[in-house]
Amino acid sequence: MQLIFCIFIALLLLGVVAAVAGWLRYRRLPEEEPVLNPADMECCGQHEVCEKESLLAAISKQVEYYNDEELDRFRGVASDGFSADETEEFREILYTMRNDEVAGWVRSLQLRGISLPDGIKDEVLLIVGERRGL
Numbered sequence: 498m499q500l501i502f503c504i505f506i507a508l509l510l511l512g513v514v515a516a517v518a519g520w521l522r523y524r525r526l527p528e529e530e531p532v533l534n535p536a537d538m539e540c541c542g543q544h545e546v547c548e549k550e551s552l553l554a555a556i557s558k559q560v561e562y563y564n565d566e567e568l569d570r571f572r573g574v575a576s577d578g579f580s581a582d583e584t585e586e587f588r589e590i591l592y593t594m595r596n597d598e599v600a601g602w603v604r605s606l607q608l609r610g611i612s613l614p615d616g617i618k619d620e621v622l623l624i625v626g627e628r629r630g631l
Contacts (some may be wrong), residue, residue: 560609563602565590572610579614586616591624600626 568590571583579587596601603621606613613621 558608561601561605563590563594563598563605565605568611569609571612574612575621576612576615576618579616581616582600582613584616587614588620591617591620596624596628599628 502589567585571579591602599621603613603625
């Protein structure tokens with residue numbers, strides 16, 4: 498019975514010491530808000546190619562065409578604003594290029610202000626992901 502009482506007192510003292518240590522640590526922490534770096538917020542996971550991880554984003558801001566100049570007419574169209582025929586036009590261009598060109602093509606579209614149609618985003622993600630070994 499005395500052993501249980503000693504263990505209880507020891508645990509109680511340990512809890513009090515931990516509470517005091519936590520309270521002292523909390524009091525010594527600076528009370529300023531964390532600074533958010535805008536560069537850390539670039540990648541939200543909703544893009545075909547994350548600019549934060551894309552080597553092409555760091556290399557060049559110059560637009561490169563992949564025999565797709567006709568897509569410039571879609572500049573400013575929302576990704577959900579494409580018809581089935583227009584989506585098929587993007588898909589046709591996608592499947593005529595090599596897998597190692599897809600990330601560059603998507604980057605080129607981004608630089609030109611052209612959104613990928615929602616209907617092919619999963620396909621693009623799959624190709625880029627396979628290429629990167631994800």
